Amino acid sequence: MENKCFKCKKTSHEKALVAIEKDREAKFVCVWCLPTLIHGAK
């Protein structure tokens, strides 16, 4: 199974993914969506 950004569904082929933990689950988010998490945007 390929890792995908949980927000935009991009794979690591398209964007660099960062491993995070949210709601006690390990997830990946791409560098593109990461700032929106930091700023708390939906």
Ligand SMILES: [Zn+2]
């Ligand atoms: Zn993303």
